[in-house]
Amino acid sequence: MIKVSLRSAGTMSALIVLLLVSGCHRHRKSKSQPNTTAYADKLHEMVEKKVLPPEKVDTTKVPNLRWPNFSDYQTIVATFYDDRNYEVAWTRDGAPTASAKGFIQAFQDAASKGLIPEDYDAPRWADRVQALNSKSDDAISLFDVAMTVNVMRYISDLRIGRVNPSRFNFEIPVQDKKYDLAEFVSDNAVDATDVPKLIAGVEPDSDQYRQTEAALAHYMDLAKQQGEAHADPLPTVPKAISVGGSYAALPALLARLQLEGDAEAGATLSSPNTTTFDSSLSDAVKHYQHRHGFTEDGKLTPQTIQSLNVPMDFRVAQLQDSLERWRWLPEPYLHARLMVNLPEFVLRGFDPDHKLDFTMRVVVGKVMGQHETPVFTHMMKYLVFRPYWSVPVDIARKELVPHMEASHGYLASKNFEVTNNKGILQTDYTAKQVAQGAVMVREKPGPKNSLGLVKFIFPNQYDIYLHSTPAVSLFDQTRRDFSHGCIRVQKPADLAAWVLQGQGDWDLEKVQEAMNSGPDNKTVSLKTPLPIVIFYLTAIVEDGAEVHFFDDIYGYDSEMQKVFSKGPPYPIKPQPIVPKTKEGDTV
Numbered sequence: 001m002i003k004v005s006l007r008s009a010g011t012m013s014a015l016i017v018l019l020l021v022s023g024c025h026r027h028r029k030s031k032s033q034p035n036t037t038a039y040a041d042k043l044h045e046m047v048e049k050k051v052l053p054p055e056k057v058d059t060t061k062v063p064n065l066r067w068p069n070f071s072d073y074q075t076i077v078a079t080f081y082d083d084r085n086y087e088v089a090w091t092r093d094g095a096p097t098a099s100a101k102g103f104i105q106a107f108q109d110a111a112s113k114g115l116i117p118e119d120y121d122a123p124r125w126a127d128r129v130q131a132l133n134s135k136s137d138d139a140i141s142l143f144d145v146a147m148t149v150n151v152m153r154y155i156s157d158l159r160i161g162r163v164n165p166s167r168f169n170f171e172i173p174v175q176d177k178k179y180d181l182a183e184f185v186s187d188n189a190v191d192a193t194d195v196p197k198l199i200a201g202v203e204p205d206s207d208q209y210r211q212t213e214a215a216l217a218h219y220m221d222l223a224k225q226q227g228e229a230h231a232d233p234l235p236t237v238p239k240a241i242s243v244g245g246s247y248a249a250l251p252a253l254l255a256r257l258q259l260e261g262d263a264e265a266g267a268t269l270s271s272p273n274t275t276t277f278d279s280s281l282s283d284a285v286k287h288y289q290h291r292h293g294f295t296e297d298g299k300l301t302p303q304t305i306q307s308l309n310v311p312m313d314f315r316v317a318q319l320q321d322s323l324e325r326w327r328w329l330p331e332p333y334l335h336a337r338l339m340v341n342l343p344e345f346v347l348r349g350f351d352p353d354h355k356l357d358f359t360m361r362v363v364v365g366k367v368m369g370q371h372e373t374p375v376f377t378h379m380m381k382y383l384v385f386r387p388y389w390s391v392p393v394d395i396a397r398k399e400l401v402p403h404m405e406a407s408h409g410y411l412a413s414k415n416f417e418v419t420n421n422k423g424i425l426q427t428d429y430t431a432k433q434v435a436q437g438a439v440m441v442r443e444k445p446g447p448k449n450s451l452g453l454v455k456f457i458f459p460n461q462y463d464i465y466l467h468s469t470p471a472v473s474l475f476d477q478t479r480r481d482f483s484h485g486c487i488r489v490q491k492p493a494d495l496a497a498w499v500l501q502g503q504g505d506w507d508l509e510k511v512q513e514a515m516n517s518g519p520d521n522k523t524v525s526l527k528t529p530l531p532i533v534i535f536y537l538t539a540i541v542e543d544g545a546e547v548h549f550f551d552d553i554y555g556y557d558s559e560m561q562k563v564f565s566k567g568p569p570y571p572i573k574p575q576p577i578v579p580k581t582k583e584g585d586t587v
Contacts, residue, residue: 029083032190040086042141072569079182090147102195114323161327166575171376176330211541216319223312241300262288318539338532343550345480363488378458379529386445393437404431445520453515468492485586
């Protein structure tokens, strides 16, 4: 009896599996048009294996997936097919559907989106379509699963990017905009009549994103032109060449400046054999320098020539990286009111309709010493006028205690005061107490305070904020990575008035009064918090389609390209964020 029962149980299990695969008596969850379940067993087998095994099809005619391991999507793919009772999705009567054809075209055009066409098998679809003529179960099933995997990869990559930003220690809530891919693809993509329109709806609804995408297409064309021209790099120079100076490679310089539009297309040299660097070339160089954040002096400097020799392929990669990062941003940060672009050393403010209101220079975290300003999103909630700066114990021990040991009056002479842990002022203290953290040192408010006269707070785990500074000469530098992580702003009074606009009677005059003669450590909360993005774009498009490029100061572009070079599956799972900065040590 026991053996019979076991055999009966095994038979029942087999029947259950068959019922699940065949879809009998199950509720179909997909909103797409019903299709055949004739290939259900093949589809189920391929999905369960998490790869498309080459032995199922003659791969000399129908190649397997370029990246056959789809384990990162296997659960979603299984749900997709389970919800539709393992019906095929992308063929009818053995021929590709209109939606399948639309996605095949999208895969082939993936480079125009800053993606890699081979990630979606772009070169392989023609053979797969041809193989469908055989009407074989293997060819139809492989086509279907391959299409499902690639459509999911493509839509996800456009929606939230290929790599989770936490992979680079960036704190951006990309998961907030993540689709239920199984449901979205089945309900929206399978029967899509206008695939380009569907794709446009998946991408960020942002003018800055669309401008970057248009710039990418332009620079891909420039890269092609440059590759076909086989031009030699411009000769370097030992020192800057000013107007009237001599440069032997002027024809090549003019051609290079014309390539990106810094010199007019019809511009010519004064004579074919001239070597004199004239004012018209200087103006073109100045325009180029403006787009790259260099000193705009119009001189042909070693730095300018080095930048001019950067291949257009590299500029294409920068634009691709920018598109990837734009895809990470959910609302309200895609249309944030404030955005700091770290490689550019610039803060932008936008009106409620996301039109540019202002730009100002900023100083950001130093490249050396793990003082890089982190990349993250947050809400600005309040300002503090005439703030104290509480000196971290480590800094006090290293930089203040040696002077205190030489002179007990040192702290008072340098605008510092000492408190106990309850904030009560202390007049009787020792250098040893300061070194041990038994008492706290703070810099008194005023124009000489390290934080300046106002700071802008968006509470975060990094203790990063915007603030003014007495070291205003740093804003005259073209490369402005001088801080310990916090962001110093060029026009703090203007920024404070802008942030507080519409909030009572705050205007520029009242802000300046609060900064210069108001009460110390005065907090003003914002009635409506402002979204702020501390971002990282080495390629950005200004209004008027002018493309600006910047150095990869923190090496994040390089890290991203290394990840892309390995191909799917990309690291899409969230990873813990590990702050490099220490609280209080970020000024």
